[in-house]
Amino acid sequence: MPILEAGRTFGMRQNSSLVLYAVLIVAAVILIFVIRYIFSRLSAFVKDTVSKKTQKKLDIDALKSAAAKLGLSKEETAVLINYCRICDIQELPLIAETEQCIGVQLKRMYNHICSEETEHNGAETEDKKLALFKIIHKIENGKRNLTLVTNSIAFPSGLTVTYTDEKGISYPMELIKNTPVEMVLSIAQRRDGTRIKPEPLSKIPLSVQLKNGIAYFFEARIVRYQQPKEFEEMVVAHTKNIRPMLQRRFKRIKTDMCCTFNAVKVIEKDGDKQYLVQPKAYPAIINDLSAGGCKIRTMLPIHDGQYIQIAAPADTGIDSITGIVVKSKKDVDMKSSALHIRFVRMTKKNTK
Known part of the structure; x- marks a missing residue:
């Protein structure tokens, strides 16, 4: 009996130790999770604080x-x-x-x-x-x-310069060299190879268009002609009398799109304009296009103020565009004409 009681007492002590160990283990696990949670929250708080300090605000x-x-x-x-x-x-x-x-x-x-x-x-x-x-x-x-240019010194070499004669015909030239003293230009030529050489000391109308899309008009005085190498060159003086040409309301996109157009007769009835499209269509090419107008080239001579209707490409969702010719200009070849069109109305295609 004494031996049984002693064994029972030893077992109870052993069980108490096991329970204590189990409690300690559970407490340690809980403590680990609590510490990890606190550190994660603290880390998130620090990150939020740093990001708020470093985040840019709209000035x-x-x-x-x-x-x-x-x-x-x-x-x-x-x-x-x-x-x-x-x-x-x-x-x-x-x-x-x-x-x-x-x-x-x-x-x-x-x-x-x-x-x-x-x-x-x-x-x-x-x-x-x-x-x-x-x-x-x-x-x-x-x-x-x-970024407007106010002095011809700012024009970069290699730029295309356009010379317009007294008949309104334009000829391209090249700005070969631009120094602080003068500009050296190539000499414009007609289609037959004839070189255009206005008298020295005379002023000639020139225009340029920079890469940013701004075009300028100015008059430059011819200083002299020179021939340092194979080709003769024109030397003109610098000028500050430079005028930016009228900016367009809408950005223009260069294109090479074939189209057809019809003449339009405009009549007024009860205060409203009616556009009567004539049956005959003529071929043309659209050179540039914007939301407010376009430029087309055609072999048909058209006068300023003439209304025309342009057949729109099939994928535009537009059936036709009616516009007025605000400027008609003969090309260098004197055969085709460049028509500057301002749109007055568009007709959507019927998708039903």
Whole structure:
């Protein structure tokens, strides 16, 4: 009996030790999880604090200053600031050297407008898109105006210079060399090879177009003619009397698209204009195109003020475009004509 009681006492002591060890192990596991949780929360808190300190904020004052330089109104600037806040845009460098610097942000604004479109607010959404496009166009024009050339010294060598004679015919020349003292130009030639050489000391009308799309008109005085090598060159003096040519309302896209056009007779009835399309169609080539007009080349002589209807390409969703010839000019070959068209109305295709 004493032996049994002693064994029982030893077993109880052993079980108590096991329970104590188990409790300690569970407590240690719980403590480990608690410590890991505290460290994870603390790490997340530190990361959030650091990111908030390092996160860029939209510099509204800088944006307003740049917008004012580009000619944006206060209302247009407020629209941009609002879209920046909605789309979480921290930086919008309006006065940047390349369009890529702001292209992503402006596209994000446009996508936001599109995402809000429903079947009930279609007209309102289109108005917002149009307002954004107008702002973008003003930004582009404003950036161009900030980089206007005021002295012919700034023209780079290798630039194409256009000389226009007294008959209004244009001839290309090359700016061979531009020094601080004078400009050296190649001599314009007619199609028959005849060189055009106005008298020395006379002024000639010239025009150029830079890579940024801005065209300039100026008059330069011929200093002399020289022949350092094989070809004769024209030397003209520098001038500050440079005028930027009228900027277009819409950006033009170069193209080489075949089309046909018909003459249009316009009559007024009860105060409304009616456009009567004539049956005969003529071939032409569209050289450049914008939202407001285009330039086409045709062998048919057309006078200024003539209305025409241009058959649009099949994939445009437009049936035809009616426009007026604002300027007609003979090409150098004196055979084809360049017609500058301003659009007056478009007719959509019937998709039903």
